[in-house]
Amino acid sequence: MDERFYFQSDSSFDDPYTINGSLEGWRNEVARYAVGNSRLAFAISAGFAGPLLLPTDSESGGFHLRGGSSVGKSTVLTAAGSSWGGRDFIRTWRATSNGLESVAALHNDGLLCLDELSQVDSREAGQIAYLIANGVGKTRAGRSGEARKALRWRTLFLSTGEIDLATKIAEDGRGRRVAAGQEARLVDLPADAGAGLGIFEDLHGLASAADLAQHLKAAAARHHGHAAPAFIRFLTRDFGGIGPLVAEHQREFLTEALPEGADGQVRRVAGRFALVAAAGEMVTSFGILPWPQGEATKACRRCLADWIAQRGGVEPAEDREAVSAVRRFIQGHGSSRFEPMGDLVHHDSTGTPIDVRIQNRAGFRRRRGNGGTEFLVLPEVWKTEICQGMDSMRVAKVLAEHGLLKTDGQGKFQTLHRVLGSSGPIRCYALLPGILGDEGEGDGS
Ligand SMILES: Nc1ncnc2c1ncn2[C@@H]1O[C@H](COP(=O)(O)OP(=O)(O)OP(=O)(O)O)[C@@H](O)[C@H]1O
Numbered sequence: 196m197d198e199r200f201y202f203q204s205d206s207s208f209d210d211p212y213t214i215n216g217s218l219e220g221w222r223n224e225v226a227r228y229a230v231g232n233s234r235l236a237f238a239i240s241a242g243f244a245g246p247l248l249l250p251t252d253s254e255s256g257g258f259h260l261r262g263g264s265s266v267g268k269s270t271v272l273t274a275a276g277s278s279w280g281g282r283d284f285i286r287t288w289r290a291t292s293n294g295l296e297s298v299a300a301l302h303n304d305g306l307l308c309l310d311e312l313s314q315v316d317s318r319e320a321g322q323i324a325y326l327i328a329n330g331v332g333k334t335r336a337g338r339s340g341e342a343r344k345a346l347r348w349r350t351l352f353l354s355t356g357e358i359d360l361a362t363k364i365a366e367d368g369r370g371r372r373v374a375a376g377q378e379a380r381l382v383d384l385p386a387d388a389g390a391g392l393g394i395f396e397d398l399h400g401l402a403s404a405a406d407l408a409q410h411l412k413a414a415a416a417r418h419h420g421h422a423a424p425a426f427i428r429f430l431t432r433d434f435g436g437i438g439p440l441v442a443e444h445q446r447e448f449l450t451e452a453l454p455e456g457a458d459g460q461v462r463r464v465a466g467r468f469a470l471v472a473a474a475g476e477m478v479t480s481f482g483i484l485p486w487p488q489g490e491a492t493k494a495c496r497r498c499l500a501d502w503i504a505q506r507g508g509v510e511p512a513e514d515r516e517a518v519s520a521v522r523r524f525i526q527g528h529g530s531s532r533f534e535p536m537g538d539l540v541h542h543d544s545t546g547t548p549i550d551v552r553i554q555n556r557a558g559f560r561r562r563r564g565n566g567g568t569e570f571l572v573l574p575e576v577w578k579t580e581i582c583q584g585m586d587s588m589r590v591a592k593v594l595a596e597h598g599l600l601k602t603d604g605q606g607k608f609q610t611l612h613r614v615l616g617s618s619g620p621i622r623c624y625a626l627l628p629g630i631l632g633d634e635g636e637g638d639g640s
C-alpha cells in the first residue's frame with residue numbers, strides 16, 4: 196500500500212504532497228509541542244479529519260482561525276499542513292481563486308489549508324467558501340465541446356485571517372450577508388487562546404511565543420509529509436470498521452462537550468469538532484502522534500467552548516440577533532435619543548437643570564438603584580426601528596428571557612412609567628442596564 200495516487204487536472208499545479216525529514220523528526224520537533232496548546236493540537240488533529248469524511252458520510256467544511264497579526268495563525272496552519280506536505284501545501288485564499296475547483300479536488304479526502312482571508316476580494320471569499328464546502332464544481336464543456344463531468348471533492352479545510360468570513364463578505368458595503376449555512380461550514384475560531392501568548396498556551400520551555408512560532412515553522416520545513424500517509428495506511432487496513440469507530444468517538448465527545456439545549460446549528464458545528472477529536476485520538480492510538488490519549492479531545496473541547504463563547508451561547512442565531520440588534524441601538528443612540536431623567540440630568544453651576552434638546556426621541560433614560568442606566572423605549576420606536584425586520588414580540592420575549600427587559604407582574608413586556616412631560620404613566624419597553632453589554636458602562640454614550 197505504498198502507492199500514491201494523484202489527481203491530474205487540466206491545469207498544472209506543483210505537487211503539494213512533498214516529503215522531507217522523517218516521521219520521528221516530525222513527532223519530536225513539531226507534534227510534541229501541541230501538548231497543552233489547544234489551537235495547535237486542534238489544528239493538527241483537524242489535519243487528519245479529511246480522510247474520515249467519506250467513511251463517516253460527513254459533509255465538507257472548515258475551521259477559520261481568526262485573530263490579530265503575529266499571534267501565530269500561519270504557524271499553526273503550517274504545522275497542521277506538515278502532516279501532508281511542505282511549504283507548497285499551504286495555499287492562500289488569493290491564489291486559490293484561480294483554478295479553485297482543481298485545487299479543491301487535489302485535496303479531496305484530505306486537508307486544504309488557506310492562509311490570509313484578508314487578501315482576497317470580499318465577493319470572491321464567499322464564493323470560494325461556498326464552492327469548497329459544497330463539494331461539487333460546475334459542469335463545463337471539454338476541449339472538444341463534450342460535456343465534461345463536474346469535479347467532486349470532500350475536504351476539510353483550515354483557514355486563517357484577521358477577520359471572519361461574515362465580516363469579509365459584508366466588507367464591500369453592499370449589504371451582502373453570510374448565510375447561516377455558510378457560517379456553519381466555515382467555523383470561526385478565535386486564534387488567541389487567552390493565555391497572553393497569542394495562539395499558544397504552553398511554550399515547552401522556549402523563551403517566548405515568537406520563539407516557539409519560529410521553531411515550529413523551521414521544524415515543519417525540515418519534517419513533513421509523513422504523518423498523514425501513515426494514518427491513511429492504518430485506515431486502509433480495515434476501511435469498513437472506521438465509520439462505526441469514529442461515530443462512537445463522536446457520540447462520546449458530544450455527550451460530554453455539548454451543552455444542553457443547543458440549537459441545531461450548534462449541534463452541526465459541534466459534530467465537526469467531534470470528528471476532529473475522533474481523528475486526533477485515532478492518530479494518537481496508532482502511535483503517529485506523540486500525545487497522551489485524550490489530548491486531542493481536550494483541545495477540541497476547549498476550542499468548541501471558545502467557539503460557543505464567542506458565538507454568544509448555544510441558542511438559535513435569531514435569538515442572538517435579537518439581543519444584539521437592541522444592544523446596537525442602545526449603544527448607538529443611548530445618549531443622543533434618550534432623554535435623561537432624575538439624577539442623569541446635568542445641572543449648570545447655579546444648580547439649574549440644563550435643558551438638552553433630544554432630536555427624534557426614542558425614549559428616556561434614568562439611573563436605577565444599583566447605579567446602572569435603564570432605558571425606556573417608546574413602543575413605536577421599538578416596533579418600527581429597533582425590531583425592524585424582526586418579530587417585535589419575539590424580540591421582547593427573548594430580551595425578557597435574558598433578563599434585559601422588565602416585565603410586569605403578569606409577564607407583559609410593556610410596563611407603565613412616569614416620564615417627563617406626560618400627565619400620567621405611559622407604556623414603554625424598559626431595558627435593564629445589562630443591555631449595554633459587559634463593556635458598556637455609564638450612560639450609553
Ligand atoms: N503567539 C505569538 N506571540 C508573539 N509573537 C508571535 C506569536 N506567534 C508568532 N509570532 C511572531 O510573528 C511571526 C509571524 O507568525 P505567523 O505568521 O504565525 O503570524 P500570523 O498570526 O499568521 O500573522 P499575520 O496576521 O501577520 O499573518 C513569527 O515569526 C513570530 O515572530
Ligand SMILES: [Mg+2]
Nearest residue numbers: 268269311355
Ligand atoms: Mg499569517
